[in-house]
Amino acid sequence: MYDIIIIGAGPAGLTAALYASRAMKKILVLEAVSYGGQIINSSMVDNYPAIPHTDGYDFATRLYNQVKELKVDIKFERVIEIIDQDKYKLIKTKDNTYESKTIIIATGNSSRKLGIDKEEELVGRGVSYCATCDGAFFKNKDVAVIGGGNTALEDAIYLSNIASHVYIIHRNDAFKAEDVLIKTIKEKNNIECIYNSNITKLNGEEKLESIEITNNDGTIKTINVSGIFIAIGRVPENEIFKNIITLDDSGYILAGENCHTNIQGIFVAGDARHKELRQLVTATSDGAIAATEAIKYLDNDKM
């Protein structure tokens, strides 16, 4: 029986592990993919206090190593269900069932999908959600970025230094991004902005060959591209908890600053939580708070 099982090894989960381990609790971290969470996809992190000019991989690796130094048990298994047995909780993965007195959910969020035909089957064959991970595969090719926020514009700028031509396809008539990014986009002569348009079809069998875009006036156009980078926002990963945990309308777990969910002994930290600002600094802050609350719960002997 563990004291605390942490679901997710992103910044929130790893920070929770740091705090819980230093309090000498018996903990396990379960991670579905790889350590670090979303930030691993970022080529530049410049707003984390006291660590200027770093990149996401470096940030995540430092945190991971800090946690591993404490001999924290981290297993790479996706959690598929949690069951509340009141005094203790069951955490199920495909192959195992673990028992713990408390749980910290730190499952973050993931890229929103377009939801069109062939999107899933062409992932890794022209469809990507991460310019910094996959951009290098498109050297001197034509690509498109879908979206109109900061991430889409950052992706387009990054790709403009690798690809021959970068289209930005945005469903509205103006970008919703920082002025400095919009200015940079305008200065790049290999970036072309297509406004008021949605991507409606992906063409290609073995790999992506072209995309169909439909203008808000109904005009349809085909553009030949080898890759598309989808940057249309993020969605929470909380479906598996919804039977017992209360979510808000957007699927985020309802909890205040103390990170308590509606179930005693189950806490939530980071981007998975209902909140205003989803950033590293708020994720790590939540991780510290959730662990401290779990420790208090254990030490008050509410078991």
Ligand SMILES: Cc1cc2nc3c(=O)[nH]c(=O)nc-3n(C[C@H](O)[C@H](O)[C@H](O)COP(=O)(O)OP(=O)(O)OC[C@H]3O[C@@H](n4cnc5c(N)ncnc54)[C@H](O)[C@@H]3O)c2cc1C
């Ligand atoms: C491209 C990009 C750039 C960014 N740049 C910045 C920046 O410069 N500054 C900044 O402050 N923030 C930035 N952010 C936001 C920041 O990365 C997030 O706020 C932060 O990572 C949230 O941490 P988290 O631990 O809550 O969630 P996540 O980082 O999403 O980590 C959640 C982890 O849980 C795992 N998981 C999910 N479901 C399960 C399951 N069922 N079982 C087991 N594990 C599971 C996931 O695999 C993941 O590893 C950026 C985000 C992106 C995408």
